[in-house]
Amino acid sequence: MRRKSHLGFSSTLLLAGVVAGAGAFVPLEGQEYRVDLERENRIRFVSDAPLEDFEGVTDRIDGFLFLEGEGLGGETDLTSSEFYFEVDLASLDTGIGLRNRHMRNNYLETDEFPFTSFAGRVTGLTQESPGRFQAIAGGTFSVHGIERERSIGCSAEAMGADLRVRCAFQVVLSDHDIPIPKLMFMKIDEVMELDLDFFLSPADGGEGL
């Protein structure tokens, strides 16, 4: 009897574990968008420096947005939404190869931290006009291996089945342990302005909006 009891207890726990574990992988009905790698995506940062401002640009962004239910423009439960975007930092081009190398090697350390990412969920969504939305994206922004909780405002515009997403926010370099050069010719502002402009397409050929 005790032996049965022992197996029963263990089995129950095992079953609970399996069910609980499996529960994390149950797919939710909804809309999923992925970054359209074929479109003209543009990630840009602008830095103020005493001698000259400069910017870095790349198109190498990837990621997805998942909205439960009817998704954008319909009934959706934002608490079940999910997004993840990442940018290939070593591809940032400031126009000068030497500056790119300094940025990669001395400041962003892209050998160790090749991607910056933003993962979280949509915490606010309002429709401004047909096909135009304002969204608040809340989650974990990671760059240089340091994560910070951020809330970022973005706009989304429907373009057929696709979405054009634009976001603008600031990154304080010291928040992410990114050193700021002190020499006159190299000194830059501690705050970087970031602009994101990219396209999302329905995953698996979905219909989008």
Place this chain on the structure above:
Amino acid sequence: MAGKGYKRMLHDRIFGVLILLATGLSFGFSASAAQDQPRRFERRIEATRPPLTAFHSTQAINLPTAETLGRGEWQFEIAHRFLPAVSEGSDAFWGLDGPVNMRLGLGFAPLDQLLVTIARSNFMNNWDLQAKLRVLEQQAGPLPLLLAVQGGVAWSSEVPERDSGDPGNFQYYGQLILNTLVADRLAVGIVPSYLYNVLLDRIDPVQDLFWGFHGQLFLTDIFSVAAEWSVGGNGAELEHDAGSFGLELETGGHFFKVFLTNSVRLNPSQFLVGTDLPFEPDEWRLGFAITRLLHF
């Protein structure tokens, strides 16, 4: 019996804790994975592999490196060699009173692998047009291997007792540049160079092969020390080999180089032929070069 019961109970609890731990880890793992790279995400772009580099600037001091510029970049250069020796002391302000030989250069990269530069030195009014092509960039075990070829033509319009357009005022050269980087800090290279019409004061042009060696130790992200030595060939050149050593500071768009040298010649066809000055402290001259990288 009581002991057995206790053991079984203990066993049950340990087993249960392990199961709970496994369950928790399962949740924990999925949560952690969701934060870094969610299950829904499948990476389609891999991290960009930056170009290999050894030296950072396009020339160490006088000798070229295998480095080129990014496509569309410009490079402006100004360089001086002060003619009085540093050993003349305060009388000549350690050479800074001048006069100087100077070089102005402008380079442009139509491709990532190709750099075209035109430069003028006031010494014999030497105009130099050169092209450098980076032909190989390979990781050979722990060492990057960089190979470039450079060719150029030089015209000196102020050669004594000659018309400016005299064919004897033209020189042609080709260089093979092999660089590597040791332990991420020490760039070394060898530059065999061929020069046609070695010395302009000869009636019949002679050709010669020269061997250049250069090294640069990167002390920090922006400071480095560099040295180079150029060895003459068959005796057609000047009496002494040219050597230089000094400091380099690099910023996001500049290189600042300050060095001591026994050669006061700047353009390649002039520098390669050696120098009249021995490489001795009393004969060292001060030199500097500043380059500015631009992108329009």
